[in-house]
Amino acid sequence: MPDLINYERRLPHRLPPGETIFLTFRLAGSLPQQVINQWREEDELKRNRLELNSEQRYTEQKRYFGRFDAQLAKADYGPTWLEQPEVAGLVAQALHYFDGKSYDLLCYCLMPNHVHLVVSLPVEAPPLLKTLQRLKGYTATQANKLLLRSGAFWQAESYDHVVRQGELARIIAYVLENPVKAGLAADWQQWPHTYLAPM
Template sequence: MPRQARVIVPGFPHHIVQRGHNRQPVFVERRDFEYYLANLQEWKQAYELEVFSYCLMTNHVHLVVQANDNLSAIPQLMKRLAGRQTRFVNALEKRSGSLWEGRYKISPIDTDAYLLACCRYVELNPVKAGMVDKPESYEWSSYSARVGSSYCHWLDEPDTFRGLAVSHQMRVEAYRKFVEQADGSPSDELIRAAINSNKLTGGGKFVDEIEKRIGIRVETRKPGRPITEK
């Protein structure tokens, strides 16, 4: 079966997942997590990209990154991150070979309807995996910085987050409630299916818009419910 082509759309956020080779652990010690995040900070600034959300699990990485007009920026970011982490781990462990799967997965996101839902999906990974009870308890995701429990000066704030309320504290509380009511969220299945197949995270209108914009046929899926779900 042919691989689904990866689509990058300038001006839209993208959900990215990269897994360890044969799903083996990528991050074992604290230094591994810290090194990856330091490189994420460096290269997202070098390529002038915005990072809205991240989560480093033991054997895979989730990122939500805003694409700019340079279509090579995200591929170069992922190449730099993967290459540096591989060399770092191989040098420490005196090993050789690939640390990652050959291809990362990527899904352009309908900004208004699904961006916050994707950030929530990313940041709830450790909870769903049974690693922590609350997302703020997991050190290696963006959630604690988003809600003010920790500090990450390079984490970017999307317009949809700023649109939640008039003050920052009110926005934080609104986002907390949004994340807490995620149990069984119907958007999760659409997000999961989209990233697993390199498809678009959005409904039919979004698919039509992107097809017209990039001139590539994208298979449509049934629309899921947007972030206004109750």
């Protein structure tokens, strides 16, 4: 098994076995394309203008993701199918299905139009890319049946990054507090679509 799994679509993805990974994926059409294009251009210009060291690149990546996440949290554009209990339940069930098989599930939060997920990858885990393809493919098919629709359900691209030493507690808190920050619940434990593994 390779030490590092790289694949590219619009973003580089480094998902090494033996690491903990923070992932976000969203519903297709949940952000305006013109806004995404503008942010990508701005991000590319900044990266081309500046020679960034690894710490600066990491900071810029977090800032870039933060813009997407803040816009998604508003849920004011595109579909919000995950707010339907049957659809959210289907996705939650699929996330748990792969727990202990392809990853160790640490926490997740299903928002109306996106999913935050933190998993730990065993050293001998199958490539996370393949697991995500299976998970998203299955849930897309089943959710479309529930919704009596066809077409793209998930956006193809996902956001991910390796959780650095010392930041796991902060990231888990960030994931769980998403519905509180969005005004959907007064406390994360009141939100029916969150999960925190027993520690």
